Amino acid sequence: MTSSDFRAKVLGYNDVHPFCEVKLSDRESVQDLLKTILDPLQQHFSPQCSRIKVPGATAVRFDNTASEIEGYARPLWGLASMLAGGGTYENTPRWIEGLKAGTNPESEEYWGQSEDSDQRMVEMCCIGWTLAVVPAFWDALDEKEKGNVERYLGGINDKVMPNTNWLWFRVFANLGLLRNGAKHSPEMLVQDIKHLDSFYRGDGWSNDGPEHIHQMDYYSGSFAIQFLQLLYAKLAGEQDPETSAEFKRRGEMFALDFVLYFDEEGRALPFGRSIGYRFGMISFWGAIAYAEIDLPAPLTWGVVKGIVLRNLRWWQTQPDIFGPSGTLNLGYSYPNMYMLENYNSPGSPYWACLAFICLAVPESHPFWASAEEPYPSKQLPVIKSLKHPKHIITYHGGHRMLLSSGQACGYPMKSTHAKYGKFAYSSAYGYSVPPGGYTLEQFALDSTLGLSDDEGEVWKTRRNCEESGIEVHDDLPVLVSVWKPFKDVTIKTWLIPSTEKHPNWHIRVHRIEAGRDVMTADGSFAIYNIAKADGRALRPYKSEIAEGTSPRIVGNYDLDAEGGSNPGAEGAFAVSKGAVGIADLEIADLERPSNRTAMIVNADPNSNIVEKKTIIPTLQHTIKAGSTQWYATGVYAKPSNPGVAPESYLDGWDSKPAVPDWIRALINGQS
Structure with missing residues (x-):
C-alpha cells in the first residue's frame, strides 16, 4: 500500500501504514517518512483548506474550530521544515490557501480573533515559524492578504496569556512577521524574551512556569522551551546576538542531561504530560543541529543522528498509533483516552511533527553527512x-x-x-x-x-x-x-x-x-x-x-x-x-x-x-x-x-x- 492510496481508501485488516515501511537512513528517507504523515490529511481538509478535521469526534476544553486549526497548523512543523531545507511537497499550496482563508475576516472559514488564553495562540507558533523560514508562504499573499495575516497574528499582542511556555508562541508570531518586514510588536518580543528568561533555573534547565511551580518535563526540552530557544537563536542571531548566544550555551549544557532520557533501543523515557506528542520528544536534537551549536563531548553528530533515527524506527514498530484513516490517533503506543489531557483534540498529536525540524538542516551539515553512530553508553554516566x-x-x-x-x-x-x-x-x-x-x-x-x-x-x-x-x-x-x-x-x-x-x-x-x-x-x-x-x-x-x-x-x-x-x-x-x-x-x-x-x-x-x-x-x-x-x-x-x-x-x-x-x-x- 503506497502513501497516495490514503486518498482513496482506509487501512484494512492486513494493511500496514506506509510510515512503518520506510527504511530510514538519510535525509531523503526522513522526508519520505514525513510525507506518510502528511498524505492521509489531504482528504480531511475543509473546502478552503484553512482547517483539517482529523478523525475522532472527541471534545476538548476549547472550541471545535480551534481543534481544526490544530489539524491545519501543527503539520506545518514538519512541512515548513522540509521546505526550508530545500525539499518539496506537492500539496503545499493547500496550506498556503488555508492561511489566506483562515486569516480573512470575510471568509466563512475565518479562524476568528484570539481571546485571552485562546488555543489559537498555540497554533500561531507553527504559523510564525512557517512564515519565518518559507518565503513562499508570504510571497504568495497579495497586499490585502498580508494585512490580514498581520492583524491575525498581531492580535496575540494585547491578550492575556498563561504564564508558561505559551509565551514562546507569541514570540514566534511576532518573529514570523518580523522576518518578512511586516508589522509586529518589537516591544512585546523583547518583553516576552525577558520574562521567559525568568523561568531559567541553571545548567541548561528551564521550568515550565514561574518559580513556585516545579515542572520540568518535555516542555522544558523538546516540546517548547529548549526547542524554541534554539530556533530563536538561529533566526534572531543578528537582531539579538547576546540572547542567541546564551540560548545556544544552554542547549549545549542541556544536551548532556537530555541524552540520558533515551536508550540504546531508541526509546525515550515517558514522563509528564502531553506524551501523546510521541516522536516530538526528539525535536531538541534536530534543533541543536539547526541552531549550529557546538556539541559537547562525548556527543557527536553521528550520535545525535542515531538518537533521532532510532527513535523514529522504534515508533515504526508501534503501528497502532494510526487510525483506519491513516491519521495519528490520541494516545501513546495505541489509542488511549485515559492518558489524555483536556487539551488533546484529534489534531493535537501533530505536535509530533516538531521531530522533523531536522529536515530544515542543510544536507551538508554533519548531522546528515556523518555516519550514524550507536548510543554512547560507555561514554556517559551510568548514574x-x-x-x-x-x-x-x-x-x-x-x-x-x-x-x-x-x-x-x-x-x-x-x-x-x-x-x-x-x-x-x-x-x-x-x-x-x-x-x-x-x-x-x-x-x-x-x-x-x-x-x-x-x-x-x-x-x-x-x-x-x-x-x-x-x-x-x-x-x-x-x-x-x-x-x-x-x-x-x-x-x-x-x-x-x-x-x-x-x-x-x-x-x-x-x-x-x-x-x-x-x-x-x-x-x-x-x-x-x-x-x-x-x-x-x-x-x-x-x-x-x-x-x-x-x-x-x-x-x-x-x-x-x-x-x-x-x-x-x-x-x-x-x-x-x-x-x-x-x-x-x-x-x-x-x-x-x-x-x-x-x-x-x-x-x-x-x-x-x-x-x-x-x-x-x-x-x-x-x-x-x-x-x-x-x-x-x-x-x-x-x-x-x-x-x-x-x-x-x-x-x-x-x-x-x-x-x-x-x-x-x-x-x-x-x-
Missing part, C-alpha cells in the same frame, strides 16, 4: 543526579530508568499523580494511568505506593511533596521526599538507584506515620499480560517457556486464594516481555516488621501507555492507626531487549539487594 528536575537517571539492567521526586503539574490535571508523582519511570515499560476510580485494578499502581482508608476501594498516591531533595549515601545519589496522602498520614520516601552489583534492582524505603488505619499497595513496573502461545493471560511461571507469574493471577483482594499470594520476602514476579518483580527486603531488628503479602494485580485494560493489557507485581499490607511502619522494597526489572535470551530474564531475581547500612542506622535511630 546521574539532575538537581533541577530532581531526577536520578540510571542505565543499568537494559533500560533507561528515571527516579523522580518533587515534581508536580501547576494545576490538578487528569492523572497528574501518575505522570509526575510515581517513584520510577522506564523507557521499556512506560507508566500506567487509572482508567477508573475504584479498586487496585482500576488505579493501576505501578511504580508507586498507594494507600486506602476504605478497605481498598479508593487509593491515594504521591502527588505533591512537602519536601524533596537529593542526598548522597555510600557515594550514591538518593532522592528523598516527604508527602501526605491524608492529612494525618505522613510518609518519608528514599529512592535508591540500581548499582553495578544489582543492575536490575532499585530500592524504595518508606517511613509511614499513620494517624488512621490504612491499607498499602506497593507496585513494581507494569508488564505485558499476554501469553505467546494463545494470546490469553499469563499462567503460573514455567521456566521451560520463560513465561508466567508467581504467584498466579487471582482477584486483587482474594489473597487467601490457593496459590494467589506469596510471602513478601519471597516476592512476586511476572515474565513476558522481560521480567518485573517486587520483594519485601528484610530489615534486621525492626521493631515492627511489615510481613507484607506479595501478589499480582491484574490491572484494567488500557491503563498502561505502552501495553494494552498489563499486570503489576505488588506488595500489600495494613497499618493500624497510631503506628509507625517502615517498608524496604526491592523492585526488579529486566526488559526483553534484542540479544537478551528469555531464559535469562530472571537471572538476577534470586540475588536481591540488601538494605543499605545507612538505612538500618536511620531506622534504629528513628523507629
Whole structure:
C-alpha cells in the first residue's frame, strides 16, 4: 500500500501504514517518512483548506474550530521544515490557501480573533515559524492578504496569556512577521524574551512556569522551551546576538542531561504530560543541529543522528498509533483516552511533527553527512543526579530508568499523580494511568505506593511533596521526599538507584506515620499480560517457556486464594516481555516488621501507555492507626531487549539487594 492510496481508501485488516515501511537512513528517507504523515490529511481538509478535521469526534476544553486549526497548523512543523531545507511537497499550496482563508475576516472559514488564553495562540507558533523560514508562504499573499495575516497574528499582542511556555508562541508570531518586514510588536518580543528568561533555573534547565511551580518535563526540552530557544537563536542571531548566544550555551549544557532520557533501543523515557506528542520528544536534537551549536563531548553528530533515527524506527514498530484513516490517533503506543489531557483534540498529536525540524538542516551539515553512530553508553554516566528536575537517571539492567521526586503539574490535571508523582519511570515499560476510580485494578499502581482508608476501594498516591531533595549515601545519589496522602498520614520516601552489583534492582524505603488505619499497595513496573502461545493471560511461571507469574493471577483482594499470594520476602514476579518483580527486603531488628503479602494485580485494560493489557507485581499490607511502619522494597526489572535470551530474564531475581547500612542506622535511630 503506497502513501497516495490514503486518498482513496482506509487501512484494512492486513494493511500496514506506509510510515512503518520506510527504511530510514538519510535525509531523503526522513522526508519520505514525513510525507506518510502528511498524505492521509489531504482528504480531511475543509473546502478552503484553512482547517483539517482529523478523525475522532472527541471534545476538548476549547472550541471545535480551534481543534481544526490544530489539524491545519501543527503539520506545518514538519512541512515548513522540509521546505526550508530545500525539499518539496506537492500539496503545499493547500496550506498556503488555508492561511489566506483562515486569516480573512470575510471568509466563512475565518479562524476568528484570539481571546485571552485562546488555543489559537498555540497554533500561531507553527504559523510564525512557517512564515519565518518559507518565503513562499508570504510571497504568495497579495497586499490585502498580508494585512490580514498581520492583524491575525498581531492580535496575540494585547491578550492575556498563561504564564508558561505559551509565551514562546507569541514570540514566534511576532518573529514570523518580523522576518518578512511586516508589522509586529518589537516591544512585546523583547518583553516576552525577558520574562521567559525568568523561568531559567541553571545548567541548561528551564521550568515550565514561574518559580513556585516545579515542572520540568518535555516542555522544558523538546516540546517548547529548549526547542524554541534554539530556533530563536538561529533566526534572531543578528537582531539579538547576546540572547542567541546564551540560548545556544544552554542547549549545549542541556544536551548532556537530555541524552540520558533515551536508550540504546531508541526509546525515550515517558514522563509528564502531553506524551501523546510521541516522536516530538526528539525535536531538541534536530534543533541543536539547526541552531549550529557546538556539541559537547562525548556527543557527536553521528550520535545525535542515531538518537533521532532510532527513535523514529522504534515508533515504526508501534503501528497502532494510526487510525483506519491513516491519521495519528490520541494516545501513546495505541489509542488511549485515559492518558489524555483536556487539551488533546484529534489534531493535537501533530505536535509530533516538531521531530522533523531536522529536515530544515542543510544536507551538508554533519548531522546528515556523518555516519550514524550507536548510543554512547560507555561514554556517559551510568548514574546521574539532575538537581533541577530532581531526577536520578540510571542505565543499568537494559533500560533507561528515571527516579523522580518533587515534581508536580501547576494545576490538578487528569492523572497528574501518575505522570509526575510515581517513584520510577522506564523507557521499556512506560507508566500506567487509572482508567477508573475504584479498586487496585482500576488505579493501576505501578511504580508507586498507594494507600486506602476504605478497605481498598479508593487509593491515594504521591502527588505533591512537602519536601524533596537529593542526598548522597555510600557515594550514591538518593532522592528523598516527604508527602501526605491524608492529612494525618505522613510518609518519608528514599529512592535508591540500581548499582553495578544489582543492575536490575532499585530500592524504595518508606517511613509511614499513620494517624488512621490504612491499607498499602506497593507496585513494581507494569508488564505485558499476554501469553505467546494463545494470546490469553499469563499462567503460573514455567521456566521451560520463560513465561508466567508467581504467584498466579487471582482477584486483587482474594489473597487467601490457593496459590494467589506469596510471602513478601519471597516476592512476586511476572515474565513476558522481560521480567518485573517486587520483594519485601528484610530489615534486621525492626521493631515492627511489615510481613507484607506479595501478589499480582491484574490491572484494567488500557491503563498502561505502552501495553494494552498489563499486570503489576505488588506488595500489600495494613497499618493500624497510631503506628509507625517502615517498608524496604526491592523492585526488579529486566526488559526483553534484542540479544537478551528469555531464559535469562530472571537471572538476577534470586540475588536481591540488601538494605543499605545507612538505612538500618536511620531506622534504629528513628523507629
